Amino acid sequence: MPGTVYQWNVSCLPEEGGFWSEVSTFIHTTQTDVPASQPEVHPGSFLQVDCEEDNCRGILLFWKAVPAHLRNGPITEYHIFVEDTDIGNETDITVTNMTQTSLELRLEPNNTYQVQTSACTEVGCSTKSKHITIAPQGKGVSPPQDFTVEFMTDEEPGNFNINWQPLHTRVVSYTIYWCMRGENTTNSTTPLDWTTVAPNTTEYNLTLPGLSENTTQDYMVGISAEVIMTSSRTRRASDASQVTSSGISWSQCLHISGNIPAAAPEVLHMTSDPSTASIDMEWQKLSCLETPSVLTGVLVVYCVVDGGDTCTGPEQSQMAVGRGSSYTLKDLDTGHTYLIKVCGVSAAGNGPFSAPVKVDLKAYLALMYTVLIVASVLLLLLFIFFCIIWGCCKIQENTKLEISYPKNKLQLLQHCDYVDMPTTHPESSTSGKNGTYRKSGTDKERDLDQELEDTKLLPSESYRDIASIRMRESLGPKRTHSCYMGSSAKKSSLEVKPINREKIGFTQPSDTADPAYVIVAVHGEDIPREQLSSFRSHLPLP
Structure with a gap:
């Protein structure tokens, strides 16, 4: 192979019999050639980052190094080609640090860009990689929602169980990314790696060498969604080769199974609706530290009270399944006051309850009577007002x-x-x-x-x-x-x-x-x- 070091070990045996000679070693390096492959990129192997300049969009691009058997010699530099498709201008950025596998780009927020990579030896450079299409800011696809990563302690070998909510039908794939955590969430101490899964997938088990409960927090895991681009005029899908991505969205929490929530959700407000005999609720989502295990739902416990804080009947409950932050408590009886409390739920059990809150669910007919009385008073006042105006006119007449x-x-x-x-x-x-x-x-x-x-x-x-x-x-x-x-x-x-x-x-x-x-x-x-x-x-x- 070009640019490869070979070692020959030579020993001789006499033709008419005898013994092998001592081994002689010869080392030879073949002639260097251009790389047989490019630095590997993926449609979603970029991350949106802050840009300190005005009218600027920060993009952190990731790539994989050329595999050793395809380098054809020592890699001397990488080239990153950034084309602004709106004006047809292409910029060639040279990277000479061969351990570097990421680069921050500063782009115009409202323009579309295509990015390609190339690797070079002293002989020449490889062909360009497939392009990455970066849509204008605010016009690309959003990353999958409710993305959770949980280390499964009861499985061998240890692996990450990854879940997310599906997106629309234009999705062509989802991609899972991982690396060792660096000083912050945008850098990694090891090259970024990834794997692509089918568009109808919403769960993936990621097994990594050396992964354990103690090393869980050393990793970063992310996800992206790839979709077929649409025409800005017709809103129809364009050529299937024109694929854009949401870019990487890192998981904010790496959970560990077998733990219950450490805190109760904070109830923000409750609103009663007598016409439907229901109460609308909303609470603050728990943070990563408050949910060491993935939250599977929120349990709502309620009972009827008579003025005080003691239940006059049995406690009842309803489950808000999932990781949402709102729920409608249904099938209630109007004309009562309810005492309500909530707690987080994981696969390991229930967490602590929140402070109970009292909510009045007035009788629907009483509410209607109140509305009618208020409307009648307003009409009466309006009638008196017109009578006064009419009387003044008659006095003037x-x-x-x-x-x-x-x-x-x-x-x-x-x-x-x-x-x-x-x-x-x-x-x-x-x-x-x-x-x-x-x-x-x-x-x-x-x-x-x-x-x-x-x-x-x-x-x-x-x-x-x-x-x-x-x-x-x-x-x-x-x-x-x-x-x-x-x-x-x-x-x-x-x-x-x-x-x-x-x-x-x-x-x-x-x-x-x-x-x-x-x-x-x-x-x-x-x-x-x-x-x-x-x-x-x-x-x-x-």
Whole structure:
């Protein structure tokens, strides 16, 4: 083989008989050649790490050294090729430390990269390895969840029992990684090794030489998931050769079987739901130190109490299977107070219980009655509010305006800006006398106006213009609703109100139209009936 050291041991035997000669040793190294293989990489043999620079993504790349029988001579350097596929730029990074099997890369967070490796001798370099595709940050696949590693003390030889939750259907494989633990969780003191398992696998037993209960914490075990890449436009799977990975996710805990949980889960909150006769619970997950063995579930123990902390009935329990942190306690009886406590459970038994918590599960009908009472009170308050608003409007509508005319002069005494008289204006000089009340009139109506003028129920001709102007300025065409006309000399007045035109079949008048009025009350001294009749005939009619 090229680049290989060979040793020959030579001894001679005479052809005609005799003895073997002493052994002569010859050492020869064959000519060096380029490596027959590349440093081995895997689609998931990288780890996401922190990057101290701005707009930077840290990736720690791992590879395996070229096997000795494929090196074809001493390896002098490694080459790491990093291609930014978004801009088509490739960077060649040279590694000259032959004991190094990892390299930290600083990448753009939003770009896609392909990474390859190559090994070189003094003669030349090997071909490039298969590429690793690193998806943009936040767009790649997530690692498997609920990943646990437990050393099985009751099995020979000792092995790690590894479990995880499956991902979606695009997964093509899962990969288990291991190495000896270094100073931190991202470095290893031995080269990284891995094995690939089928996509329908959720459990794997890893046997390592020299593994024992005492050396368990010296190891690091991780997992990755590999999936077929999808098109960013169609969201369909692309070429099967385009595989990307979640990268390595290290197990935070290396458990040892045969132990019970060392602490109780801390209950965060409980919420009762009378409509379903259930209680929703949530607790804090136990840490690695609190669960020396893998947690198989959380046991919820509860009973009914009457005000105190003593159960009035038998304790019951339900099991929240798995390593979740929430559970819904079902099939309860409403109208009771429950005392609830929880504990962690492993294959070896139950851990300590948490402090008991009391939760009221009110009767559903009582809750409904409470809701109805609250809704009724709110509706009543809303009704009272509208009644107050409506009453204020009616008070404003009934505010009075008195018109008095001592000594043949018209005076307007406005007491409220929200009251109005029917204000119209003469359309011609022939209808000037009734301009305050009508737009026009016949000769007979003008004669009646003169009669009202003489009885002081209409302004005289000499004050007509002033009265009309003051009526318009003080009242305006849009005010209304109640007014008084009267004589301060006779201490008499008439109360006039508008007619609701809608109630008698008329549409609502426009802003410039005169409302219809009627006399609703006479105050003070009696006014002759004929004068009232004449005045009434001059009011706008519906």
